[in-house]
Amino acid sequence: MDKKNFANKYNTKLSDKDEKRFQQWIKDISIKQGRNILEDLYDYDMRGAFKEGLTPDNNLHWKDTYKKPNHPTFSTQSIYHNIDGYSGGEWNKDTFGRDTFTPSKTNLYTYDELQNYFNRAEPNALLIEPKLQERVYSDLLKLNNITSVKGN
Numbered sequence: 001m002d003k004k005n006f007a008n009k010y011n012t013k014l015s016d017k018d019e020k021r022f023q024q025w026i027k028d029i030s031i032k033q034g035r036n037i038l039e040d041l042y043d044y045d046m047r048g049a050f051k052e053g054l055t056p057d058n059n060l061h062w063k064d065t066y067k068k069p070n071h072p073t074f075s076t077q078s079i080y081h082n083i084d085g086y087s088g089g090e091w092n093k094d095t096f097g098r099d100t101f102t103p104s105k106t107n108l109y110t111y112d113e114l115q116n117y118f119n120r121a122e123p124n125a126l127l128i129e130p131k132l133q134e135r136v137y138s139d140l141l142k143l144n145n146i147t148s149v150k151g152n
Contacts, residue, residue, distance in 0.1 A: 004108055007041040010068045010080050012048035022050045033060060043071035048079065064091070070108050072117040073101055099125040 014022055026046065030037045033056075040046055045066035056062050064077035069086035071078075081088040089103040101122070103114060111129055118127045 004070045005042055006068045006070045010083075011041070011045050012051055012066075014047050014051065018051065019047075022047055025050050029055075043068045043074075045080075064088075069106070072107075072109050072114055073122070074104075074107065075101070094126060100128050101125055102128040102130055105130065 026037050037046065040062075044062060045068060048066040049062055052065070054063055054065070064073070064075045065079060067074045067078045067080070067088075069078075069080055069084070069088075073089065073091075074086070075081070075088040075091055077091065078088050080086065086106045087104040089101055089107060092100045092102070094100050099122075101118075103109070103111075107114070109117070111127075114127055118125060
């Protein structure tokens with residue numbers, strides 16, 4: 001049993017009428033993309049995307065809004081962020097304008113698995129190892145002679 005398979009979890013509920021329309025929508029998009037889009041239910045709420053009227057971008061990438069907690073780049077932009085104890089990672093830009101992603105502590109993938117995913121699916125984005133980010137932040141505090149940071 002695949003513990004990362006969330007195909008039957010985190011799916012937007014649809015009326016019977018909308019479910020029929022969703023099934024036709026899935027068939028149409030599957031034909032356009034040349035693959036079975038229902039497989040994306042593994043880590044993406046396709047019914048939520050349908051209900052909102054979303055379509056993939058030119059790279060066949062869907063917005064983060066409906067990524068499930070088992071998606072490699074599950075982020076704070078997902079409606080499922082902070083649900084059931086899963087927190088999303090953070091998308092940002094580096095000083096060169098590149099997209100960066102820092103996974104959260106509840107990410108279900110190892111760093112090596114994430115790096116393999118990024119090499120394949122996000123080749124122009126930079127994966128930030130959380131431990132590295134913590135060290136850089138700590139070093140910045142030391143460089144600026146800051147001994148503590150108070151929260152808001």
